């Protein structure tokens with residue numbers, strides 16, 4: 001395991017304390033969350049099951065014998081655990097490096113508490129070094145790309161990638177993300193955009209950050 005993987009695993013382990021007995025756990029997507037799923041399996045008898053933000057996480061949860069519920073039948077998600085590609089000190093995030101941003105944002109919106117798990121490399125002074133993923137309806141891809149160019153970004157089509165929802169992804173390089181919530185709201189208004197990978201209007205509530213010196217918790 002690489003040193004970075006060890007940190008991801010430590011953050012994932014620390015997130016277990018937020019899981020409530022008898023509840024349905026919201027589960028995100030990505031390599032950090034994969035460690036969390038493996039940890040969750042050790043206490044699976046204590047939870048009712050999970051809701052999942054991707055086909056990949058669903059498969060891993062089920063392989064561990066954890067029941068995965070259809071979100072439409074679920075009313076209450078006390079805690080959602082997910083990773084991030086970048087976070088700032090206000091716990092506003094860039095997500096979607098793995099293309100799961102839409103289902104992630106839906107579950108994050110429903111959850112009472114959003115706990116983000118990450119290694120220290122994800123904490124940045126300003127969001128935007130990581131290209132901002134945007135899920136688009138395929139027929140709107142070029143139009144949306146032109147809108148992003150007008151705003152100073154450089155869109156790159158994630159060629160060959162299809163989201164779990166049958167859509168496409170544009171990764172926006174060099175986007176000026178000075179006011180994350182304002183930009184998220186503005187981009188949400190462009191037709192053809194399904195989801196912007198900025199989680200600023202609904203940031204995380206808790207950030208578990210693992211570093212070589214230890215694991216620390218940030219809240220807002």
Ligand SMILES: O=C[C@H](O)[C@H](O)[C@H](O)COP(=O)(O)O
Nearest residue numbers: 030031032096097098099100
């Ligand atoms: O679509 C993917 C998700 O937003 C992930 O949470 C994000 O890409 C972070 O993934 P990882 O834990 O692999 O760095």
